[in-house]
Amino acid sequence: MASFDLKDKTAIAGAGSSPFGRKLHRSPIDLAAEAIANALDDAGLGRDQLDGMIVSFGSPLGADVDTIAPLLGLKLRAYSQTWAHGRFTASCIQWASMMVCAGLANAVACLGSWSLSHIRRPKFGGAGDREGAREAGGGHGEDPVFGMTSPGAGAALVARRYFERYGANSRQLASVPVAFRKHAALNPNAIMRAPITVDDHQASRLVCEPLRLLDYCLVNDGAACVIVTTAERARDLRKPPVYISGMQPLPGGAEEFIWSYPGLGVAQQSVFDYDAGVQPVYRMAGVTHKDIDALFTYDAFSILAWIALERFGFCKPGEAAAFTQDGRIELGGELPMNTNGGLLSEGHILGWAHQVEIVRQLRGECGPRQIRGAEVIQWANCYGDSMIYRN
């Protein structure tokens, strides 16, 4: 990083979202427009000052950047978009940081939107599994010929592998959705706020065994957006900057399977004892695990939280089952996770609502779910990418 060190050089200047809901019956472009407008307003920026945009996901379920821009009367100098996966949140923010540092844009809206109101059940997998029909198969292990379909089935495959290798079980896994639901109960924007217990989890129906309904995230409508600009510009705007201190990009290759860390032995991964070591994101930000006041992660399925904890070295392989017990990942615990309620309870906004929550936590705007004295918050995912933010 010597020649292009981005530590604390860029910041999130604004964050905003649309309402989240199961049946909003609003179009993705409409939801995206609301999130962008709210994020710009939060930053104190006018739409004429927005000159860059990076969208994750996009059509057919979400809005694409090349339709958002003209319909909102924007004039963008630079834009980009990922394909329709939830794994690109950090990537978008990282690219936006590089863009503003390189002078390719001054302020970049990073966002995702989608609307599933009009899709009949099941919404993922089955006859509409375009990904499973892809050459060489789906990115979550989809192989429809054998009935293997949907992202959740790939997570179930990882969960079974994990359970068998480390002797963990579904009852222990319940600690993740139970914790996040407690957080959602404190979040007026969350879709699912009624408390759940471990027994509720165990009584919920099996979807793809060993995963149950309460191991699965919500399927909903919504959009969320953050505005990335240089730290220097951000300091002159409406709200205190949330600095981007550390970045770790998304790794790829034969040793990677989206929901697993290297060595677990899913898909074509080798089998070995994974050692997180010191992940690059901590070196870049100049912090250690002890400095992390909260951890946010892509929790499309409960098992992903365990994988992320081990992948980033919060605990050793096989230890997350014990680590997540006894309130450790709840507000007031040693490492609060997903204080918004996550994809499991707040709503699935493709990882973008997590970024909005991180910004609000670091500004002290979270009311009853505020982490006291939060200074450093990490976004770190089972698939290996990460951001470290500070105030």
Added chain:
Amino acid sequence: MAQYLKPLPTITPLNQPYWDSLRRHELRMQRCDKCARVWYPPSPLCPRCWSRQFSWTPLSGRGRVSSWVVFHQPYFKGFESEIPYNVAEVELDEGPRLMTNLVGIANHDIRAGMRVEVVYDDVTADLTLARFKPSTS
């Protein structure tokens, strides 16, 4: 033969030899002529040494269950009557893992590491699938 309602594979020039071999009741995968690596899914070159010199080599058809799931929610019409059905990841003795269904065993008897062997399932006149059954060797 009754109409086949389950999803069909996406056959491309790259994986055609795999599906052709199954129709002959052989399990063949690409084996690198240079470094002897066997890999799956089919790739245009050896993922280890990048040699394009490879042979579609017959495999033992034996391996172990590395992980598995059981579908309780219907997704595909063609699989609805089989719910709850299993999907397993089998690690072949030659190295690659593939997705499959285990036959000849109840879902609750499936165990990680159990030995399995290939069963050639002629599901249509043109399509044979590699399913696996418990094996004693």
